[in-house]
Amino acid sequence: MPRIRSFARTTAFRLSLLFALLYGSCVAVLLGGVSWSILRYVDGAVRDELNAELDVYRAIYRDLGADGLRSALKHVHDGRSVTGRTLALLDGEGRLVLGSLPVELPAGLERNSVQSVAGNEYLLITGSLADGSLLAIAQGPDGIRGLHRYIQELARYVLPLGLLIAVLLGLVLGKRNSRRVETIARTADEIMAGDLTRRLEISNHHDEIDAVALRLNRILDRLEALMSGMRRFSDNVAHDLRTPLTRMRNRVEVMLLEERTPSEYRTVLVQTADEAERLIGTFNALLSISRAEAGVQSDHWAPLELGPLACELAEFYDALAEERELTLRCEAGDDDCPPVIGDRHLLAQAIGNLLDNALKFTPRGGSVALSVHMRFGQPTLEVADTGPGIPPKERQRVLERFERLEASRDVPGNGLGLALVRAVAQLHGAQLELDDNRPGLIVRLRFAAE
Numbered sequence: 001m002p003r004i005r006s007f008a009r010t011t012a013f014r015l016s017l018l019f020a021l022l023y024g025s026c027v028a029v030l031l032g033g034v035s036w037s038i039l040r041y042v043d044g045a046v047r048d049e050l051n052a053e054l055d056v057y058r059a060i061y062r063d064l065g066a067d068g069l070r071s072a073l074k075h076v077h078d079g080r081s082v083t084g085r086t087l088a089l090l091d092g093e094g095r096l097v098l099g100s101l102p103v104e105l106p107a108g109l110e111r112n113s114v115q116s117v118a119g120n121e122y123l124l125i126t127g128s129l130a131d132g133s134l135l136a137i138a139q140g141p142d143g144i145r146g147l148h149r150y151i152q153e154l155a156r157y158v159l160p161l162g163l164l165i166a167v168l169l170g171l172v173l174g175k176r177n178s179r180r181v182e183t184i185a186r187t188a189d190e191i192m193a194g195d196l197t198r199r200l201e202i203s204n205h206h207d208e209i210d211a212v213a214l215r216l217n218r219i220l221d222r223l224e225a226l227m228s229g230m231r232r233f234s235d236n237v238a239h240d241l242r243t244p245l246t247r248m249r250n251r252v253e254v255m256l257l258e259e260r261t262p263s264e265y266r267t268v269l270v271q272t273a274d275e276a277e278r279l280i281g282t283f284n285a286l287l288s289i290s291r292a293e294a295g296v297q298s299d300h301w302a303p304l305e306l307g308p309l310a311c312e313l314a315e316f317y318d319a320l321a322e323e324r325e326l327t328l329r330c331e332a333g334d335d336d337c338p339p340v341i342g343d344r345h346l347l348a349q350a351i352g353n354l355l356d357n358a359l360k361f362t363p364r365g366g367s368v369a370l371s372v373h374m375r376f377g378q379p380t381l382e383v384a385d386t387g388p389g390i391p392p393k394e395r396q397r398v399l400e401r402f403e404r405l406e407a408s409r410d411v412p413g414n415g416l417g418l419a420l421v422r423a424v425a426q427l428h429g430a431q432l433e434l435d436d437n438r439p440g441l442i443v444r445l446r447f448a449a450e
Helices: 002-008 011-074 142-192 208-255 262-293 306-323 344-361 417-427
Strands: 085-090 096-099 115-117 122-128 134-139 301-304 327-331 340-343 367-375 378-385 431-436 441-446
Touching: 011 085, 011 096, 011 122, 011 134, 011 142, 142 208, 208 262, 262 417, 301 344, 306 327, 306 344, 306 367, 306 378, 340 344, 344 367, 344 378, 344 417, 344 441, 417 431, 417 441
Parallel strands: 327 367
Antiparallel strands: 085 096, 085 134, 115 122, 122 134, 301 340, 367 378, 378 441, 431 441
């Protein structure tokens, strides 16, 4: 009983009842329309037959005379045929000569046309003969009533049977969908309990439930990836922050073991401040990445020219390039490159990270080129260097937070530069591509054309 009550409260059960009600209403309207059409058709057919039969008896009277007509009428047993039709012959004064009539002839009855008499119970047609006598043919209600009763009996059985079939089909279909919903609910409970590997079952029906389940599975895939990334991020943060914090603590503990000179204290404080500054930079980069990945747009979004911004940053990094004996070029003279909509500060930070990486990993005597141009109809910014490059199989990995290649472990950095570039690119709807420069690496940002 509890299961029945529970199922009775489901949407599937309610839809089944609604479907049965609509089906029954449609069947009732259909049967009513069919009954009316059939009865109307039969009534017209009977009227045509009465007219035709009157014409036949008139022809007999014309060809064979009164005796021939009486002989033909005698073939009607007691004036009644098997179709419920009666015939009568009356003299000029209206007295019955042969046959019988179930109703009295009303006064003023129109001749040679079928009319309804006796409260529409009978159809009657009368016709005058040459000798002044009157021939009357009446169609009783038995035939039409019998057909009407047959249709009523048919509706009495067909309508309840149709309703029963509709309810059963609705319950079967509803129960099937209810089982699928219950399966989804159980899977959702398991996911809520912490098992992010579970997925909703997809059937072969390819219906709306499958469409919803497929989208939810995609959301779960994304959620699992985010959770895995968060766990990996937490591990990386703990690993990458433990070392500088340990150095700071050890440095302070060593200084506290014995008295030191003011210059020694100053040296340790400067080193500690530099270490703290690097940690703050790491946290600021993480904050920028988180905001960009969350799609948080600041109030500073506006159209901006990539060319002037790129040349401004190239000029800023020119001193660092000279210090490392590198050639830094900026090629942003494409006047056809339209402006892009974005945050100038975030884009400058992303381009600065690309330039910093390129200058950091390019050996002395190499070159770095920063360019802005149109590529495949899209505003494109490229940073190309002549450094060691990144192997194709590692290019996706270096875009993650705190990910660094083994060859670059000795180079200062926190492994967040390209992760920030990817987050800023996603926020601005740009495509980030890493390609070979032979030798070196090309990092390309392709913005959507406005």
